[in-house]
Structure formats: structure tokens, C-alpha cells
Amino acid sequence: MSIGIVGLGYVGLPLAVAFAEAGEDVIGVDVDAAKVAGLRDGISHVEDIPSEWLRSVAERTEFTTRAVDLHQAEAILVCVPTPLNRNREPDLGPLLGAAQTLAGVIARGQLVVLESTTFPGTTRDHLVPLLEESGLVAGQDFALAFSPERVDPGRTDYTIRNTPKIVGGLTEACTARALEVYGRICESLVPVSSPEVGEMAKLLENIFRSVNIALVNELAILADRMGIDIWEVIDAAASKPFGFMRFEPGPGMGGHCLPVDPFYLTWKAREYDMSTEFIELAGKVNKQMPYFCLEKIERSLNDAGKPVRGSRILVVGVAYKGGVGDLRESPALKIIELLLERGGDVAYHDPHVPELPQFGLRHEELGADTDLAVIVTAHPGVDHGTVVDTSRAVLDLRGVTRALGDAKVRQL
Numbered sequence: 001m002s003i004g005i006v007g008l009g010y011v012g013l014p015l016a017v018a019f020a021e022a023g024e025d026v027i028g029v030d031v032d033a034a035k036v037a038g039l040r041d042g043i044s045h046v047e048d049i050p051s052e053w054l055r056s057v058a059e060r061t062e063f064t065t066r067a068v069d070l071h072q073a074e075a076i077l078v079c080v081p082t083p084l085n086r087n088r089e090p091d092l093g094p095l096l097g098a099a100q101t102l103a104g105v106i107a108r109g110q111l112v113v114l115e116s117t118t119f120p121g122t123t124r125d126h127l128v129p130l131l132e133e134s135g136l137v138a139g140q141d142f143a144l145a146f147s148p149e150r151v152d153p154g155r156t157d158y159t160i161r162n163t164p165k166i167v168g169g170l171t172e173a174c175t176a177r178a179l180e181v182y183g184r185i186c187e188s189l190v191p192v193s194s195p196e197v198g199e200m201a202k203l204l205e206n207i208f209r210s211v212n213i214a215l216v217n218e219l220a221i222l223a224d225r226m227g228i229d230i231w232e233v234i235d236a237a238a239s240k241p242f243g244f245m246r247f248e249p250g251p252g253m254g255g256h257c258l259p260v261d262p263f264y265l266t267w268k269a270r271e272y273d274m275s276t277e278f279i280e281l282a283g284k285v286n287k288q289m290p291y292f293c294l295e296k297i298e299r300s301l302n303d304a305g306k307p308v309r310g311s312r313i314l315v316v317g318v319a320y321k322g323g324v325g326d327l328r329e330s331p332a333l334k335i336i337e338l339l340l341e342r343g344g345d346v347a348y349h350d351p352h353v354p355e356l357p358q359f360g361l362r363h364e365e366l367g368a369d370t371d372l373a374v375i376v377t378a379h380p381g382v383d384h385g386t387v388v389d390t391s392r393a394v395l396d397l398r399g400v401t402r403a404l405g406d407a408k409v410r411q412l
């Protein structure tokens, strides 16, 4: 018996390793031959899974581009990307491609689970018809469920093991099968009555974050105009022991999830004559943040009698969040683009990102003469005290230098 994983990215690879560590044989399938070749050589492309860790489970993992090898698996977990297309509509291409492939390989008695984030109805309305092209009936000849991945890359306190896992099967028996499989790697399981509840619950989680980040970002812009320190405001509000949850302002939203997933629901809602105002508004406010940050950069330089053009500006942290090297939708990229357009002499420091070929830039060590350092992403290992010491002025978009109380630092 073995567990099959389709899509070996930020979600699929940690899942593969978790099952292998739990003593299961794992077959990982990906269409990216280079990724598969790397994994076979024991080289991980996901920061949360160091290569040594991957190699420690090598005996129980097999990586391939051949989906047909999944025929023998007890369960197949699908973790392919769910991006937006150029019109910001759901692009189910990878998901439907994977389903079509699976239709040719699934076997009677298997369990198939979709883990990718998507709109309610995807499992039932899109996956079932494609998988049933196999001649097998979902919920009868094979079990089918949706179970959203909640992994937070870079996080160590909550992992696959201790993060409760939502599971919604097509039938009660499907749910029971999926609960049994996930019970081997997860301490806490949350069964729900249908795949649709699971699909919508994952979107609620992401929309909740997106909306609250947008709220605090908008208040940060207002507080800036009013001359009020938003960080002190948040600290004060967060002293309330109930009814308040802390969210912090920043340069905008990045990553594969928050800027993308909510719009899966926006698209689906149109079918029901609904326009999801909160999602749209949050997206609009968060997308504006790099431009607000640019304005603050211009003001910081202006205070020193300098224009953007020709000033040496060091962007500290370019990944979309601390502790990872993931650049997807990172607001730092937008800020760098805007600064370069204005003639800034831009450099960056990010130990997680060796180079940004699109800008012809490479990671630089701290210490060079800098007119303005802009802390865009706060990585845990970066010494922000040195950033302050070695720059003539600092703009801190993450509030990590507040404790230093240095007069040359301006906060978001």
C-alpha cells in the first residue's frame, strides 16, 4: 500500500515527507521533469524541507513523472496549482489536466483527495465527471474527498501534524476513508458534511486574512496623514483580551494564496448574482500599498534633500514574507520596479533570494554606503540593527526596528 501525491510543490512535497516519516511508502508525481530529477537526487526545492530531511526518507519515497505508477496506490492526494489567468479568473488547467490523467490510472477501491484551494463545487462539478471517465463511479467504486491544505511556509510551531485538517467527502464513507488516511499524519481532524463546506472554509480563512490586512493597511495610510503612530495604535488595541485580533500593516499582500484565492470565490459568486464586495475592496486596498510605500520612500529621501533618481536605495527583504525565498506576488518586486522606473540606484539584501534576474540584481551584503534602506520583508536571520547602523536613513515597513528608537528610522 502506498500514498500517491500529485504535484510536488510547497504543499505536495511536505505532505509526501510527512507520510513517509509516518512509515508509508509514497509515490510523488509531478509534470516538471527537472523537479522530479532533483528530488530523485535528494535535492529539495522547498525551503521547509531541507535536502537532508528529504534524503532521510529516501527509502520510502519514489518520485516520477509517470502518473501510471499511481495505479497501485491506496490513496492519491492532488496538490496542483490553482492560479488565476490573465483576466483574473480561475485557471483550472493544472487541476483538470491532473484529473484527466488520473482517469486513466485510478483503480477500484482507491481514495482520491483534492487539496488545492478552489471555489465550492470544484470537487463535485469538475473533478467527478473527469474521474468518472475511468468508467468507475465516484463515491461507489472509488472514494473522493476535499481536504484543504493549511500549510504556512516558514512556520515551525504549526506543521501538518498539529494543524487540524478539514475533511469533506462526497459521501459519509468517503469522509471516513479520508479521515483514516489523514489520521496517520495529523493529530486533529475536522470532518465536514461535504466537499463544498471544505472548499468554502479554506476560502473563508484566506479572505478573513486578506480583509483584515486591508483594513489595517487603510488605517495605516490614514494614521500617516493624521500624524498618529499606527503601530502604537495596534499595540494599544491588542491589549483588549477579547474581540480583537492583531493584524499588522505592510507593503501589500504576496504569496500564492492571499492575492489569488479570494478571487476564485468572486468568480463563482457571479453565477449566483452576487458581487463579493469585501474581497474586491480588500484586493484594491492591498494592491495600492506598494504605491503608498513609494510615496513614503520619496518623502524619506526628500527629507534628506534627495530625489529617487541617483539615490542608493537598499531594499531589505524581497521575498513575500519572512523566513522564505518565495517571490510569488511579492510587493517588494513592485516597489523595486517603481524605484528603477524613477532612476533609483537600487540594491537588495535577502539571504533567501540569491538573484533577481528580471532586474539584473543580486543579493548584496549589508554595509555598503546607502542613502535609504527600506525594510520590505523582515527575515528572522537578518540583523536589522546593522541595517540601521549602516544606512543614512531607514524606512521600516514592518515595524521591526521600533524598539531601537533611532531617530533616522521612519515607520510605515
Ligand SMILES: NC(=O)c1ccc[n+]([C@@H]2O[C@H](COP(=O)([O-])OP(=O)(O)OC[C@H]3O[C@@H](n4cnc5c(N)ncnc54)[C@H](O)[C@@H]3O)[C@@H](O)[C@H]2O)c1
Binding pocket: 006, 007, 008, 009, 010, 011, 012, 029, 030, 031, 032, 035, 079, 080, 081, 082, 094, 095, 097, 098, 115, 116, 117, 118, 149, 150, 151, 152, 153, 256, 257, 261
Ligand atoms: N503554498 C502555500 O502556502 C499553500 C498553502 C495552502 C494551500 N495552497 C494551495 O495548494 C495548491 C498547490 O500550491 P503550491 O504552493 O504547492 O504550488 P506549487 O506551484 O509550489 O506546486 C505545484 C506543483 O504541481 C505541479 N503540477 C502542475 N500541474 C500538474 C499536473 N497536471 N500533474 C502533476 N503535477 C502538476 C507543478 O509542476 C508544481 O511542482 C494550490 O491550490 C494552493 O493554492 C498553497
